[in-house]
Amino acid sequence: MPDAPSSVPYRRDRSRLREERRRRRRRGMWMGIAAAVIAVLVIGGAITAMVVANQGSGPAAAPSEAAEPEPIVFPDDEPAAEPGAEPCTTVSVLSSFENAEMVERLAEGYNAEPRDVDGSCVTVVAAKDKSGIAAEEAAVGFTETPEDERPVVWIPDARSWLGVAREGGGGANVPAEGTSIGSSDIVLAMPEPLAAAIGWDEEPPTWTDVFETADDAAVWTDLDHPEWGEFKLGKTSPVIASSGEAAMLASYGAAAGSLADLTAAEITDDEISDEVKQHELATSHYMATPEHFLWHARQSADAGGSAADFLSAVIVDEKSVWDYNRGITSRDGVTRIETDPPAEQLVPIYPSDGYYVADNPAVVLTGSWVDDAEAAAAEDFLRFAGTKEGQAIVREAGYRDLNGELDAEVEEVGALAESTDAGLPFPEQQVVVAMHEAFPEVRKRANVLFLLDVSGSMGDPIETGESKLEAAKQAVELSLDHFSAGDNVGLAAFSEVDAQALAPGEVSAVADIADTRDRFESALGGLKPIEWTPLYEAVDTFAKQQAEDYDRDRINAIVLLSDGRNETEAPSTSSQQMLDTLEELHHSTPVLVFTLAYGADADVDTLRAISGATGAHYYDATDPTEVDEVLGELVTSF
Template sequence: MSSDDPTRRDRSEVRHRHRLQRQRQRRMWVIAGASLVLVLLGGGVATAVVLTAQGADPSGPTPFASTTAEPGVFPADQPSAVDGKKPCIALTVLSSNENAELIARLVDGYNAQPRSVDGRCVDATVTKQTSSTAATAAAGGFPGTAADDKPTVWVPDASSWLAVAQDSGGAANVPTEGTSIGSSAIVLAMPQPLADAIGWSETRPTWNDVFNAARDDATWSWLSHPEWGTFKLGKTSPLMASSGQAAMLAEFGSEAGSVAELTTSQIRDPEVMDAVRQDELATSHYMATPERFLAQARLSEKEGSIADFLSGVIVDEKTVWDYNRGITSPDGVSRTESTPPGERLVPIYPSDGYYVADNPFTVLAGPWVDASEKEAAADLLRFAGTKQGQQIVRASGYHDLNGELDPVVSEVGLLPERPSGALAFPGREMLAAIDSTFPDVRKRAEVLFLVDVSGSMEEKIATGDTKLAAAKAAIEKALGHFTKGDNIGLAAFSAVDDGPITPGLVSPVADARTERTKFLEALGGLKPIEFTPLYAAVDSFAKERAEAWDPERINAIVLLSDGKNETLGPGTTTKKQMLADLERMHDDTPVLVFTLAYGANADTASLREISTATGAQFYDATDPTKVADVLGELVTSF
């Protein structure tokens, strides 16, 4: 391509424009040349996997370890001739949601052969939980769980969660290090046409390039694609997901001058925090899991174009592979399989470093773990490092302990040989600094809670509370997520016969700190009424919030409904009209309507359509006893 090529000139102009916009000098940096050769805990066997060291925080965990006797050669599994005697050793393995498929396959492979540990058979089972929830539970010794049901092994998707558990007071239960069984880099994933247009399919950008492109409203216009709108960057919350931790570390490192050499003091530096705060304005909204973003992106592609919803999302390689083969997860837990997408995702590995999720096999140290369970855990870990175990790792979409991918995974996922710049997650101090600064630097929220108060909300649920009482308690608990600078409000909807929406707005959208008491008073005063004017309520309140739209905030409605639309009389709002209004507003003043189906009779189909039309997500609390947990996850979007 010649230097006169208009596409190259356009890219150059975008980069130049970004530099002018920033108007700040960045010191030059070089990714540290030192590398770590890491050793299996207690095994003394070297691995072929090499990571760049982050020298600023020596307390960081060992990110990789291998059971291979020499690089490229894994020992064969050596099962017992026959199973050991019963009763079997019960070995419970707790996985994260992200690596649950991998861990389940490893456990199945282990259980498929005879095992004998200390003369007894082994019965390994798998449970799963988000890494953030598991870190808190492990730190506290899994309160409320019977001793026989507590896990012996925990495999979060990244060692960063061991540091989080340690920092939460879990030193007695959670070791500082685990042993990696496979890895997945955390990358910027982009639809291929968008990656090609901006040139990142060919040339690796820096994180600075990524965040600048996201901040510039005219990025796609400058590249002759105004139909793609603004650059929409999807990120998870660092309080909930490893990809969110990686995104924030990259953002702070980029603003401080070096991703590879980021320090705790730089994270807390007011100037760096202010720059990150400005970067965060480009975030469309946050999520608990990146899979939710991609499930919504797939829906957007089916409706027209993935670019309508997403320009890029920070996510792990394995999830890129899943998406490109047609697998998505609308809730981060369940899986939906369909045909591969028309626009596949391309993984982008920023040239100034990217973090790697190392899936550490961690034998817990709590008093509920006995000696036989520890031996069984060691035997399962041994299996994970064998030829058979590492084949399962590769077939599940991960790099094995020598950094190799399955060829089919590489082809379908568009995953190349991993380039230079891989970084281990830092240790406790830096992760704690990220957690403590995130509430201050994140994009502020402008949220209206919209609650169905139809007559059915008077029904009782299994806990003995009415639906409305449980919903009120869940909303009050969710308010703890909002901090100074966030604005929240409350409205409720029902109707008597063909009358107006009642009671309507009961607490105007205002500062979450100063107006909390008024909000709670209004919430406490809600009572069940009669009908469910769902379409009219959504249409009316979405229009009101669009008129108050603020480009520097996440403008959203949290809709909780337990029923189907009920309207009487002529002239009422139809579903078609409501959806058309939502889609029209989304082009200029996007108000995200997050929908929560509450109870078995909720109109889940319509609620999904509402959230999809606005680029938001649907949440399922059709089991009403789970409403607090579901709503708690939902508000991490802000």
């Protein structure tokens, strides 16, 4: 790795870097905490409410403006001498993907001791889902879930989702406020050499600096690092993940002049919206979870290059930075893989004009499926989360406790700030909802081709009684609802018959979906299973075609759905030729090829290699009955 320019020297001494970063921010653990509320009510030795104390009023707060609150003294847990009578009351707790590990550990800690709530023993069971999906389900009372399996407690990783669920109709089921169990700042994370080269490890930027830099195609060349390409800013989708919400709200706040005072009216302001649209052009693409981005960054580094091949910066929570730096990544947000720590670590950047805090609010749901016994047991579980033992679990899981303190090892490995004074609570419900509603209009537009395998095996039936092709066509048609005017969307299909390669080929040209949806759907409906599977030829051909129409201001992509392995009647493009094409395009006119393995016979390894070569993501629909759900998640990348 070449050294950075001498004007911003590359800092190789990580401990010295961390100490200088801490000194800049350490104004006292409580100096910036003006907006926090701590309500502690002791009844029979039980804490019934605690609200996070790590949400500050912004960088402008001065020591003289607010008295330092006293740190919380966490009470000891008081388990029962003997467990209550069986059958135990079961408390189902639903978390986000991001905070699932913490919630699972809290459940284990609680279950490890005897519990007696109103004469009954208690068992806490943890489940997880994406934040946006959970909010949608909470809004309708989890009606798609059998009543005896619905959650009693919901712990999204940020309070914003409570408002989204209530706005969607869940007011009868979701309390307006939650009890924070711990927090994680949502920061800008960068590979260490890039952070040093641009100087943000020394002097944190404002969000305006971040978005303006990301929009500068020549920034790394100007800093004598052309090998890093353009500035690639990664964001999750704000309709799915809290980090995506924080990124969009920061964009609006930067455009409006203040993150802390952002209003719903400013989100609908035309001038502010135009600036946010410009910010979004710097986004490489959107993903469903922070883990998706970090997994790809690690893959890029391990392939002999640098994480810079995939991203320059990504907006994630501190806990994700800690996970990455200790060698833990996840392709899908569910399965975690632990390897050696990366040689190229991530540096968390805390923008100087503030950053939002994921406060992990717990609510006991009030739906008709929650009985009195479950509600009482749930309150006891939340009491445990606020005890000395519970808060130790929170810290060990990579989060700040209710005093804003980190575990020493987490702080060291993650290179996290010891204390932060610019953390901001998420805005009020109406502001978050306004952002969600505005996102389809301001997001970066897509230039995407759906590429469907129509080999003979696509005519095979699945459990629903449909053929694989019919189910796939329905899923594609449903996914079109994600796109809006200004998105260029097209359709091609591939098979081979009588040595005719790539039959039928392009059936609906890539064009504005607002004008061509009828044509697209008609062409989609006419697709039929044919014969062979020229997978390599199809990817090679259509990637080149998409690259010819490359537009830096769009997400240029292919969505590839295939159920089999490359099989051709006549000699055709080889696997290596296809991968060489993708690699060449990746460094000039990058086309993201998102791959979806469809059915049990799909060539998973090849599809992963294709997506990995382009910096896109692989999706698993090897259970073909799930294709509509999987494809629905995939298109949130646009």
